[in-house]
Amino acid sequence: MSDNTPILELQNVDKSFGPIDVLHNISLKVRAGEVLCLLGDNGAGKSTLIKTLAGVHKPTRGTILMDGNPVEFSGPREAQEMGISTVHQFGGTFPLMSIGRSFFVGVEPTKGWGPFKVYDRKTANEIAVKAVQDFGITRIDDGDRLVGGLSGGERQSLAIARAVHFGARVLILDEPTAALGVKQAAHVLRIVNEAKRRGLAVVFITHQVMHAMTVGDHFAVLIRGAIAADFRRGEKTREEITDLMAGGETMADLEAQIESYMDAHEGQPPPPAQ
Amino acid sequence: MNSLSLGQILRRPEFGAVLSFVAVITFYVAFGGVSLGTLFGAASWVNFAANLGIVALPVGLLMIAGELDISIGAMIPAGSMSIAILSGYYDLPIVVGMLGALGLGVLVGLANGFLAVRTSVPSLIITLGTLVAVQGLVLAGSVILTGAASVPLEAPTWAKAVFGQLILGKFQVIILWWFALTIVFAFVLHATRYGNWIFAMGGDEVSARNAGIPTKRLKIALFVLSSTAASFVGMCGAIQFNSAQVSGGMNYIFNTIVSIVVGGVLLTGGFGSVVGIFLGALTFAVVNQGIYFTDIDRNWSNLIIGVMLMAAVLMNNTFRQMALSYAPKKKK
Structure with missing residues (x-):
């Protein structure tokens, strides 16, 4: 599977907002049935990168390739139509709507004719529940339940199942485990594995190294808008990755630096980096 | 799955409204010495409820979609002034007056x-x-065009029969309009995809737009609906009472929201x-007008409305929590 052309590829992509450069020379590939983990601390440019992938921002320089052909998205809708789906932390779901209704928002199944086209609640509920259960969330069995009553992990799973059901080929998961407990996060990671097994290309954004290492095939560490490291599964240990994310220096080195600065400057902490 | 269990009834949004309605009537019967026969035979509160309810339906839909429209107070x-000036003062056919009134509603709705x-x-x-602007427009327009703030209107028989007669000598025909509109709104909100869009838009507008819902068009349509409905109520009032005044309508703002x-x-x-909105208008009308049938001094009615509002909101919060935390029992 991994030797065919990548579904989505970035080649030397730069993105700047006016004079501020946010992304420099980003090159990434993600293939079908592969999970690419994008690691980075806050402010490293992860969200800008996601938005560029999802068609919200246009790259200032560089190209985006889909199935080997250069593409330019006019907006998020077009990216979505081409099969790029973004699932955000709380997944575009509506807490006070039923599972069936929220699953089909915008594409409601109807029955009947003319002005009497009626929303087909039964079909909607059945399809939604089946789609989620196929992902291994068997606890969801009533499509009339409100989304807000689900746990964070179940909501994530519902959003992912929804994206897959409506034909996503590339799944961009924006910090799906950030707000979740250990058990819930494991839930979501299982869903990610299932999506991978089904041959989706997954871009998994996180700053939790443990979660990334559980499901990732390929890792890219983003520091100040540039890719600082790019490696495959098993090539680096957890400590090495954490240190990379902290800016390429080990935590121990950093602490020593601060201490020596304070010694030399009568206990003043160092000024913020330029 | 379709059978209604007690739990399912409890979780419906309108359950609180049913309780409020029953509670208010019980209160009047127990402490006001009102007889149920007199209360249900009386027309005043049903007429009041119908006028309020027709405005409350579209404004309620707007609220579900996450917006508010208070310009209805001026609409x-x-x-009523539009139809009275056009068909009363200038003697144009009544249809022109009606189109003028409803057209003004559409225009203000589009602006909103x-x-x-x-x-x-x-x-x-x-x-x-727009509330204040329309108020000014109507007052100034009426004084410039007719030289008065109150204009008489003589509507033809058919118009009176459809929009402004009394059935059995006391029930305004607008009650039937209210029932019909409630059915139409209930169908749209709960049985069509547009209803689903309205819920989605009120839940999370950005997600709704990302899911491909034309949120802007939908929102404009809802605003048009609410100001046109308000204009319709005014129009019917003018036909019913053979005259129109520039003042009035302000009470509707708070009454509809409550x-x-x-x-x-x-x-x-x-x-x-929609059933909830319907019952809300009915309950409000019973409190506001039903008090005349009780031994309670009518000055107390606002106190009762205030207390009822608080109680209803607290109750609705509780029921919403119950709906949220509901999970099938066997898997718990």
Whole structure:
């Protein structure tokens, strides 16, 4: 599977907002049935990168390739139509709507004719529940339940199942485990594995190294808008990755630096980096 | 799965409204010495409920979609003045007057809607602006055109029969309009995809737009609907009472909001039902007008409304929590 052309590829992509450069020379590939983990601390440019992938921002320089052909998205809708789906932390779901209704928002199944086209609640509920259960969330069995009553992990799973059901080929998961407990996060990671097994290309954004290492095939560490490291599964240990994310220096080195600065400057902490 | 269990009834948005309705009537019977026969035979509160309810339906839908429209307070006199000036003062056919009244509603609704989708100003402020502006327009227009703030209107028989007669000598025909519109709105909100869009928009507008819902068009349509409905109520009033005044209508602003919230609609959007809005208007009318049938001094009615509003909101919050935390028992 991994030797065919990548579904989505970035080649030397730069993105700047006016004079501020946010992304420099980003090159990434993600293939079908592969999970690419994008690691980075806050402010490293992860969200800008996601938005560029999802068609919200246009790259200032560089190209985006889909199935080997250069593409330019006019907006998020077009990216979505081409099969790029973004699932955000709380997944575009509506807490006070039923599972069936929220699953089909915008594409409601109807029955009947003319002005009497009626929303087909039964079909909607059945399809939604089946789609989620196929992902291994068997606890969801009533499509009339409100989304807000689900746990964070179940909501994530519902959003992912929804994206897959409506034909996503590339799944961009924006910090799906950030707000979740250990058990819930494991839930979501299982869903990610299932999506991978089904041959989706997954871009998994996180700053939790443990979660990334559980499901990732390929890792890219983003520091100040540039890719600082790019490696495959098993090539680096957890400590090495954490240190990379902290800016390429080990935590121990950093602490020593601060201490020596304070010694030399009568206990003043160092000024913020330029 | 379709059978209604007690739990399912409890979780419906309008359940709180049913309780409020029963509680208010019980209160009047127990402490006001009112007889149920007199109360249900009386027309005053049903007439009141119908006028209020027709405005509350579209405003309630707007609230479910996450917006508010208070310009209805000015649209009611604007509707009655339009038809009275056109068909009463200028003697144009009644149909022209009706089109004028409803057309003004559409125009103001379009203005509200466009402002709401083009700017980031909250709809409360936008419609506050149009509320005052329409008020000024109607007063100035009426004085310039007719030289008076009150205009008589003689409607032909057929128009009176459809929009402004009394059935059995006391029930306004607008009650039938209210029933019919409730059925239409209930169908749209709960059985069509547009209803689903309204809920989605009120739940999370950005996600709704990302899911491909034309949120802007939908919002404009809802604003048009609410100001046209208000104009319609004003028009019917003018036909019924053979005259129109520039004042009045302001009470409707708070009355509709109270009855919608009592009806179980979430003020911030995303939750509610048409049956709830219907019952909310009915409950409000019983409190407001039913008090005349009791031994209670009518000055107390606002106190009762205030207490009822608080109680209803607290109750609705509890029921919403129950709905949220509901999970099938066997898997718990």
